[in-house]
Amino acid sequence: MIQVKHLTKRYGDFTAVDDISFKLENGHIYGFLGPNGAGKSTTMNIMTGCLAATSGTVLIDNCDIFEDAQKAKKLLGYLPEIPPLYTEQTPTEYLRFVAEAKGVPAKQIPGEVARVIEETRLTEMANRLIRHLSKGYRQRVGIAQALLGNPHYIILDEPTVGLDPLQIIEIRDLIRELGQRHTVILSSHILSEVQAICESVLIIAHGKLVAFDTPQNLEKTLATANKLTLTADCGEAALQQILDSVPNVATRETKPDGTATLTVNGDLTAAARALFFAFAKANVALLQLTPQKADLENIFIELTEDDPQPETPNQNAVKQEEVAPDESGV
Template identity: 55%
Template sequence: MITVEHLTKCYGDFLAVDDLSFEIDEGHVYGFLGPNGAGKSTTMNIMTGCLSATGGHVKVDGYDVFETPKQAKRRIGYLPEQPPLYLSETPEEYLRFVGQAKGLKGQELEEQIAGVMEQTRITEVRRRPISALSKGYRQRVGIAQALLGDPRVIILDEPTVGLDPIQIIEIRDLIKQLGKTHTVIFSSHILSEVQAICDKILIINKGKLIAFETPERLEKQLLAPSEITLTAEGTEETVRAILADAAHITQMEIREAGAERVCVTLKTDLEDICQLSRQLFFLFADRKTALLEMALKKANLEDIFLELTESTDTATQPEESEAKEA
């Protein structure tokens, strides 16, 4: 559906996008992640034809964004981080203007306006000035304009930024619905949000693609060791003796948690962390030692994001000798 080949963007001496290549398939929701300044918005602006590239190509449904921009742009609906709204107009007036700019006319225009307003749930506010709408409704109007023209690809840059928790949930649900009929690409700083609704995740850092996988495969590839924290009655010596019989423990930290109580943090290389927790339960039961608490921690997207971006930053740091020479 979308092919990005060796995309590069320079601002003077600053390399914002560095030889970026990936392919987006049709009919999925893609999350676009990266630290501030990683090149996410620049890449999205280039993909939509709003910004020129220093080098490389972007093709949408086979049409090059730079060589055949009209055909490529017809297939894309775009919501920038700052929605391009005319605050003095009503949503209905604004959508009519955008629809006409996209070449829609007559009955088709009116039907599409009614359809996108219903899809984004803004029909009830269609005749209010946009300036009087909440941030959440303004975002919905911005998404509605992106849907006009029935584009096959929807690109949303930070669609939930500045929203309250209820509004975030509503926009998240809307993106899920859009993913059933469109290819959706959106960027976000809310990692749990990306993990909850995306089929695949792209992570870039310093303009380079450092990961492109499903959330599940990222967990397995990067953070297979999972963590168990437990609190047990007994001395450190007693607990260590019990844990000596447990298999697949790769790391262990024990500390006192009060009189005759210890807290233990364990890491395992087992894919199914429940295998170890079951084993621990019966080991403590066999020794008639009370297991007061046990909590399982699985790898999450925040851990993965930090590991990837930090390892990339470390890899690009100059050696001490090189730094001195520089």
């Protein structure tokens, strides 16, 4: 388990990470999202011990990343956005070097390097110079170095950035496989990728954690989850008259061509049923009735727009761990 408690990072008067807390359970794939400058890469760098915090605590299986860094870091594998590759080495040479730097026992290094090469499907490229590899294979080398030592937690910062669509699919499949054996924290700007892979999503904006839940639960809490669009075989006046008879329609926007966008109170299915029968009673054909599904893109935009964030995030959208303030700092 990874526990982040009241984590804060300041650069002079600028607060990059603002008192965030969360808990990551073992055996899941987590998505970590935020606009550029929101603080997510800073948070990931602090979690991996690459950057000091101003205050707060990060516990990796109860090992403090600041107080017991060597032990905590053995539990982590990290792929930064720009993989730290030595391009004049082959993947095999580079991975041996990283294994030594990570403190893998000398007798175990050949087997460990062979294991991660196989896991990341680098076998055919293992003895080519890294500078001759495609961007996709370089990312695989970066992921392979994160897997050395068989850490419990794999943290991947933008692992598919700059890849072509086929390479993205290949890396996505690899991450799914890793999620069967490790806890994975994935940062990405490709929202469809996060929605396809991750079981839970953390969203950070303005340095604050504004959401932590499954995509499905987030859909239920946002405004777009209570919207319907419809098209009826009638004019705007008749459409307005029929909608007047339907309970629980909170707001509506109608057009002369018989289309409308509605916000409804209560259960969406019950509202759709009421609309269907209202149009049937009026003997007007209801040509289309569609709920507006709140996909991860809608969720991201709604939670990270530039409007000022509340001091306390919406508790229906945020699942922060309740922790006592850290008195000691770092």
